[in-house]
Amino acid sequence: MKPLNKLKLKELKIQDNFTDNDLVLKYLNGDEDSFYTLVNRYKDKIVNYIYRFVNNYEIAVELSQETFMRIYKYMPDYKFDYKFSTLIYKIASNLSIDYLRKEGKFIGTEMVDIQSLKMKSIASPEEKLLMEELKKKLESEIMNLPIIYRQPFILKEMENLEISQIAKILGCKKGTVKSRLFRARNILKEKLGPYFGV
Amino acid sequence: MKDECIFYKKLMNDYLNVDISKIEEIALMEHIDLCLSCRRDFEKLRKISTLTKEIETIKAPENFTDLLKNEINSTQKKGSKFMEIFLVIAASIVLFVMGFAISSTYLVKNENFNGTPEISEKRSNIEIPVKKNIKPIKPEEINIKNNYRKWEKVYLEEVSH
Incomplete structure (x- = not known):
């Protein structure tokens, strides 16, 4: 492994030690990678959570992408009243319910x-x-x-x-x-x- | 079901929610030891909880983050393109309005404006003599060539004066 990769790995490990709110703060101070650390931290959970509603993997991934897009757009106005996880699950819940309502059915x-x-x-x-x-x-x-x-x-x-x-x-x-x-x-x-x- | 069992059913729920005090937990365990019906229910609920936690979680695709990055980048590009177009349109509108305002200011200055604007004396800096009491031309007298010469003559006479 090249030294640069080692350094990158070390950086990623350091990023993993940060709390969600630390990462949000880092992102708001211009560190774009912090946002993607949050994405990597929550992507499986959110895909799994949405899948349990829509019962369709492709749609679950699509809605998860939309969840993170909304978070990304919301970031400049981020308030630290809620936990980051609360916010992301709330958005994912709303998107899933909207989808089910739009489809007019409860799949599964x-x-x-x-x-x-x-x-x-x-x-x-x-x-x-x-x-x-x-x-x-x-x-x-x-x-x-x-x-x-x-x-x-x-x-x-x-x-x-x-x-x-x-x-x-x-x-x-x-x-x-x-x-x-x-x-x-x-x-x-x-x-x-x-x-x-x- | 005994009345007291209803109370312990609620405590079972609190136990599974990990939202129970130590005293309540002890009371629940004591009741379960004594009540066969509640013990069976509690075992079933615990198994459901354990099995649910063991259900394989659905994972995001490996390229999930890359797809998201692309999506974010393309949205940002779209946003900047839209901004560019918006600025061009806004600038065009401003220029059009300014041009219209300037031209209309000059044109409306003339009080006798009747659709065929005369050049303002001040604006043109050319002294144009205005002939008063001009004899109106009858329609039968209209002859473009003659009229042109006639007017030319009158004009030159006025200028020479």
Whole structure:
């Protein structure tokens, strides 16, 4: 490896140590690369998050690009009242919902045949395979959740955000988020409960 | 379902939200040890939570950042081109308005303006004698060649005076 590449790698590692707000500040002071460090930090999360709504990879990538474009345009007016992650998930949520409304449908309502997944006792050699199948079933059931329950559920269980942050993203009270999570979990429990063999 | 179980269902949710106090957590665990129905529910909810976290995350394509960079650059170029066009149009409008304003100022100065502007004496710096009481020409007398000579004669006479 050339010394220049080593230096670049070192720079990238240093960039990784910065908080989101540090990177925003650096960008606002003229360091363009800081913005792309933020992009690299969040691109997978945002694509994954949007995919859980639209259930189409190409559209998820397209909407993620649009999310970052909006952030880029918003940057000169950036206010540090919110966490950067709150802002980006908020934009991604709004874009996803706008897309679903525009399409006039909630994509991802097709059901997976679950009879093959029914299991009372899991044979040890097949356990891994069955768990993978169960994950697919769970994924499908998450997609079938009404959007008001799906949003907080994905933000909490997949993106590991705090309740207060989810409340800010969705623009509702913490209590509302909690009750929606409660409802989402109960729906999933009803749908998947019999297949856990508990 | 017992009334107390409803309360512990709420605590299960708080536990999964990682939004529970230590005392509540201890109370929940004690209840779960005693209540079979709640224990089953709690196990199911925990499995759902664990499995959800294990679901493979969808990743952005490798060229995601490059695509975004291109998009941002092309938007900026479009923006500057638009600005260029806007400035050219604005400058043209300003020049047109200025030209119109200047020309109309000179033309309107003449009080007798009736669609055929006369050259202002001040502006041209040429003293043009104005013949008063000019005899009107009858239509039958109109003969371009003769009229031209007639007017030429009158003009030269006036100038010589």
